[in-house]
Amino acid sequence: MSKIRITYYRRMFASAALFNWTVGLVLIFAYNPFFMILDMPTVDNALFLHLFALLVLMFGLGYYWISLDPLHEISLILLGCIAKGLVFITFVAYFYIDKVSWQLLTLVTGDLVYSFAFAECLIFQNRVLKVSKDLLKD
Incomplete structure (x- = not known):
């Protein structure tokens, strides 16, 4: 795999x-002003919003780990691809x-873009793996 491709995936x-x-921290510390900007009703009890925000933050940690070594974190990439698509x-x-x-739907479109980008990474890695296996057979 080229260094350019690896650098792209890391970034x-x-x-x-x-x-x-960013999303997780906003949902924890500034959700009511954020919701008002997005023409959403404010939240009285933020428990489930904060739990969701913590999951968003933890997935961010997973994406950071992937950025350190995108070639060996295929399971995390697949999890992120599925999660972002489901969101x-x-x-x-x-x-x-x-x-x-x-x-808000417009902002969440970022998740769809990342889901497709993650899927492209998985497809590319699958091709590389297949070529590597074919080379080993010869």
């Missing part, structure tokens, strides 16, 4: 970590039942 996963850490699908469903604003 992509580092940016995913920063994205998650987007969930927000789309809530948008259609009028529980989430279009502004």
Whole structure:
């Protein structure tokens, strides 16, 4: 795998970590102003919001770990790909039942973009692995 490709994956996963850490910290420390900006109702009891934020922060840690060695963290990449896709699908469903604003849905589109980027990383790594196995056969 080329150094350029590895550098790209490292930066992509580092940016995913920063994205998650930013979202997680906002949801813990500034959720009501954030919700007002996004035309969402404010939250009275933030327990479940804070639990979700902690999960977002922990996934950010996972993306940071992947950024350190993207070639050997395939399981974490797959987990992140699935999780980000499910987050987007969930927000789309809530948008259609009028529980989430279009502004928030627009922000969550970042998760969809990362999900596709993670999937591309997995597909590329699968190709590299297959080529490596074919070379070993000869």
